[in-house]
Amino acid sequence: MFRLLEIPCTWPFVVKVQIVARQFYKIYTENAAERFSCTLEAITASDNSTALGFSTQAKSFSIVGAKLLHSIRSNLDGMQWERPQTRFCNPHSIDLEEKLQDLDIPIRGMNIALSSCTSFPVSVIDEKLRGILLNCRGKFSQKLDQKARRFAPIDATTTAESKKEIFNRNLTIADKDLPTSFFLYCVQLLLDDLPLAKKTEHLVQRTQKTRMIREFVMSFMPSKHNFVFAFKCSLSLGLAVLFGLIYNKENGYWSGLTIAISFVTGRQPTFSAANARGQGTAMGSIYGVLCCFIFQRLGDLRFLSLLPWVVFSSFLRHSRMYGQAGGISAVIGALLILGRKHYGPPTEFAFARITEATIGLICFILVEILSQPSRAQTLAKSELSKSLRALQDCIGRIPTTIPSQRDMQSSSSQALREGQQRLKAHVCQLEEFTAEAKLEPNFWFLPFHSGCYSKMLESLSRMVDILIFVAYSMEQVTRLSQKDGVCRVDFQERMKENIELFKNRFGITLKCLEEIIRMKSLRKLEYDLRIKNLPCDVESGEYANAEAYITLGGNEEVDGITGSFLKLLEEMANKTHFNKDDEMIKDQQLLLHYSCLGFCINSLMRETLKIESEVKELVIWENGSIEVNFKEIYCKISTLCSQ
Known part of the structure; x- marks a missing residue:
């Protein structure tokens, strides 16, 4: 997966990257095989309770898989920081994270399809199809094992028979059961080892050289983010030591140690982190004082008491309450007490140490507030609005027409992929702000509605995954429709109508929701309308944009649009059987992509x-x-913005 470089100064580092990447890939593929197996067991279950059990197991493995991806990303970023020029010197290396994403996305798609099934057993899955799916478990695990050992794509003949059987069975249900058809679609993508998230070749070739030169130059220049982080560290440590020395000249330098040992790049829950460090320092100091009292006659053996404390602190580091900052503070707090000799009574030093640590934490909180004055709850709401705007942009970019061969280089499918990447970035940022807002105290502010944000974050994350499949299916439809004998003008026009209806109804709704989220409060809105002498009553008929907000018809409207899709797919399936042999396979593939x-x-x-x-x-x-x-709120917002 990574090619060895012919450069003497960098080849040991590249070998190291290869070994680590191979280990990461092996660990992650084991998790992916377990998720794949549980998901297959769930959709082929004979009752609801069995399906729920396997679905729960699949979710547990998904959580572990997400943590593995985060760990892999962190380690690979650290190795690139160790030798940034390696990436520039090896332009043909394949990104491990991208490779794992290509494996992860179809499995997430299977879970989405599974969650859309209302009851079990699924009516379209008979014993033969159940056997075919369960037989895929061993073949998929074998394929992943071979890829992990070779670290390269393998011959696909081992799964050719299973792919053919799944393809044929999917054709019979594509127009009857969309969730099951999509599930089989994802299984086939996994067996085919297709890169769903990979950029198109023309875009890679066009931007690779420029991107790599820019990254190489920027790797030697401090970014704004790094500069702000360095400034915060310097100011926090400077103030902490200054005020610590003012309070006590003998022990003043300890005030900077508590914050110096646990600096974290990026935003963090300030008050929760400071609380964890303070409690960790206090617990470690008290534990050190008690051990000094117990081993006061055996001073050389008191270091043995550090062993159980180190084990206990390792659990604190991985806990939600204390985290890494609290765990490290607890270890160092005990080590400083137990490691001192001939420096006075341990109790006196422990008290001075806790006092100095408190001074340092106060300075840390003040600098964090000054550098990041916006609360996480406010930033989460703002990021939610940006996410809805990006989602609306993605829906607007869903292609409705088949571009010509000449326009393929700038196809709308690629624009949709770029929009999906922006949406993913906003959703990841929203997830970070939401996690921080959950940990921060409310003070006199309104409590953070964590349950509501968590549900919206779950929906947005699912839509990020779905948009990848939309882009991929439209790319395949474009490729097949441009071939002779495959282009179905009548089907394309009717499919275009369905997509346009969806974009007009739900895209406009997302725009309205974005505007409403950006609103500070209803009271502020009413006040601004009165200040500008604008009407506050929608029923007065003075609003020119009273029809701007589209009220959705709920599940009935969704079922109506979906029913139109199913009717069109049924007609396509019936006509597919009457095609010539050389056209049938292309039409069948087109049917499955439209079903997706x-x-x-x-x-x-x-x-x-x-x-x-x-x-x-x-x-x-x-x-x-x-x-x-x-509708009333949006009309007032639109009227106020138009003035």
Whole structure:
């Protein structure tokens, strides 16, 4: 996967990267095989309880897999920091994280399809199909094992028979059961080892050289983020030592140690981190004092008491309450007490140490507040609005027409992929702000509605995954439709109508939800309308944009659009059987890609309804209103912005 470099100064480092990457890949593929197996067992279950059990196991493995990906990303970033020029000198190396994403995305798609199944057993899965799916477990595990050992793509003949059987069975249910058809679609993608998240070749070739030169130059220049972090560290340590020395000249330098040992790049829950460090320092110091009292006659043996404390602190480091900062502070707090000799009574030093640590933590909190004045709850709300805007942009970029061969270089599918990457970045940022806001104290502010944000974050994350399949299926539809004998103008026009209806109805709704989320409060909105002498009553008829907000029809409207997709797929399936032999396979592939698109649009609509419901609950929570009328609120916002 990584090619050895012919450069003497860097080849040992590249070998190290290869070994570590191979180990990471092996660990992650074991987790992926378990997830794949549990998901297959769940969808082929004979009753709801069995399916729920295997689905729960699959979710547990997914959580572990996400942590593995995070660990892999952190380690690879650290190795690139150790030798940044290696990436520039080896432009043909394949990104391990991208390779793992290509393995992870279809499995996440299988889980999405599984969650869309309402009851078990699934009616379209008979004993033969069940046997085919369960037989794929061993073949998939064998394939992953071979790839982990060779660290390269293997011959696909080992799964050719299973792929053919799944392909044929999927054709019979593509127009009847969209979730199951999408599930089989994802299984086939895994067996084919297709790179869903990979950029198109023309874009890679066009931007690779420029991107690598820019990254090589920027690796030697401090970024704004790094500069701010260095400034915060310097200012925090400087103030902590200054005030520590003012309080006590003998022990003043200890005030900077508590914050110096646990600096973290990026945002962090300031008060929670300071609390964890303070408690860790106090616990470690008290433990050291007690051990000094117990071993006061055996001073040389008191270091043995550090062994159980180190073990205990390792659990503190991985706990939610204390984390890494609290665990490290606890270890150092005990080590400083137990490691001192001939420096006075341990109790006196422990008290001075805790006092100095408190001074340092106060300086740390003040600098963090000055450098990051916005609360995590405020940033989470702002990032939610940006995520909805990016989601609306992605839905607007879903292609409805087949581009010509000449326009393939700038196809709308590639634009959709770029929009999906922006949406993913916003959702990841929203996840970080949400996690921080959950840990921060409320003080006099309104409590953070963590449950509402968690549900919206789950829907947005699912939509990020779904949009990858939308882009991929549209790329395949474009490729097949441009071949002779495959282009179905009548089907394309009717499919275009369904997609346009979805984009117009749900895209506009997302735009309205974004504007409502950006609103500070209903009271502030009413006040601004009165200041500008604008009407506050929608029923007065003075609003020119009263019809701007589209009220969705709920699940009934979703079922209507989905039913139109299914009817079109049924007609395509019936006509496919009458084609010539050389055209049939292409038409069958086109049918499966359209079936995937139908399921994805159905899922996007249902997730949009969930987000709309959660936004309404959030507005009620923040404004204390019993009833919220989105149409009225949006009309007032639009009228105010137009002035």
